[in-house]
Amino acid sequence: MMDKLYNPMLMKEMKLRFRSFKSFSGLLFYLAVLCIFITGFVLIATDFKGHGYIEPTMSYGLFVLLSIVQMALVMFITPGVTAGAISSEREKQTLNILLTTTQSSAQLIIGKLLSSIAFIVLMLVAGLPIYSLVFLFGGVSPSQMITTFAFYFVTLVAIGSIGIFFSTITKKTIVAMIATYGAMIFLGAITAFLFFVSMIMTQSGVAPIVGGYLAYLFAAINPGALIITLTTPELTQVFQEMTGVTLPVWITYLAFYSTITVCCLTGAIKKLRTNMKTQR
């Protein structure tokens, strides 16, 4: 039974990843960034006096800030972890040997993806004690935290799949990295910009209905907008009134990122042994 569940690629990647100094330094960087934000927030909240009190509403603000920072970190770190998955094997001249083993393309790709996800999940879990500081001050429910983490997971799987797809279709890791970060810029920044343009279209009356739909669409695929709608339900209501779309943003987000995951993984699996096409 264990032999059937054993994914050699996953086990090998875990060994290599956790023996590497890069992984340790990545984890350190991630925790340091979280600590800097929390310390800064507490210092501002106590007027740099080192004593005072934090209101539950302020604690909630810390939760929102941390959630957005953590999502940004997921979007920043995941491409770095996944974009070299296949191309680095090609660069190290180990890919051809792997392709002559009896492991299927799906096993290889899924093993690579799972090992990358495992590392980022470790980061998220390692950050939990810092994140949990918000519970000290009250104002945040565990269910909100679980929902937020569930969407981190959906996002990192999708971004990981994008990284692995680019890593499979490009020969060089640097190219895969640039392409994946390009996709992140589109999802994180360009969609935010287009959202504001669409909102202006709606509010100025140029194209109120189409503008509303477009604004909803761009917000629904933007991870930052998702975190805001998840953590601030009152904003969700305002947003629904402005765009005229009542479908919760998280449903569209989930559908969109699940589709990206499936398409990218399917593409990567098909492209991995691209030179061994069946004769026509």
Next chain:
Amino acid sequence: MIEITGLTKRYGDFYALNDLHLTLGDGVVFGFVGANGAGKSTTFSILATLLSPTSGDALINGKSVVREPAAVRKEIGYMPDFFGVYDQLKVDEYLDFYGASYNLKASERKKLIPELLALVNLTDKRYEYVDLLSRGMKQRLCLARALIHDPNVLILDEPASGLDPRARVEMRDIIHRLKDLGKTVLISSHILPELAEMCDEIGVIDNGTLIAHGNVAQIQAELQGDAHIFVELSYGLEEARAFFERNPLVSAMFVDHAAMQLQFSFSGTKVEQTELLREAMLADLAITSFTEQKKDLEDVFMAITKGADLA
């Protein structure tokens, strides 16, 4: 058993491999020799299911590389000409990973790893990191890796390239042991004498076309061409030259006055060569030496590949 029929790989107008036909029996060590870019690695990549042919097919133990690549992968062990290793894995972890990649059970892998390390003389390196091994050791480790699922056919692309003389000898000994184990081994090299030492059969490929195939002696005999005769005299060089030039089988005469030596090509048989010498003795030529210079394998290789280029 390997049966290659009409294997062709074309990139646009360029034929990397052109209509290759080859049949190899079980337990044969076959050497594939050719210059860089001749088509050896292309052939091996197709046999290893890494590249699809433009046309033709190859059957490995009855399984088609085109239609059943997954089944072929179980039959072959492949060692590429250039390969990397995972630096942060230990030698036994490296083999364990590839064993698992061939779906071997953990208990089987545990038993096999020491046996394979003994076969390639790396037992004492079992718990060392792979990146600490020398190039020769890495080559042997890669060979052990290719053997982990006990394949019948081994495809070794330039296994001795970049190795020092001692490592080459070790690699040759291992290949002899593999032959004793009944494996069919395909080895490529651009050095014909190196292959001649360890192969039962040799194929010479040039510009994607197989131009000779057989055992080493056959190929040497087939491709030897005209005999190159050296005659040394104590005096009467011009008289001897006139005598030999009268023979219609003699050509390309070269006279070395300082060394009192004649060199010429002779297109006749061994018997005709004997007759020529006998006539020369009867003609009272002052011959002190009459020898045929054998071409070595390297010369044969150079001659045939050059010939193919000209064709």
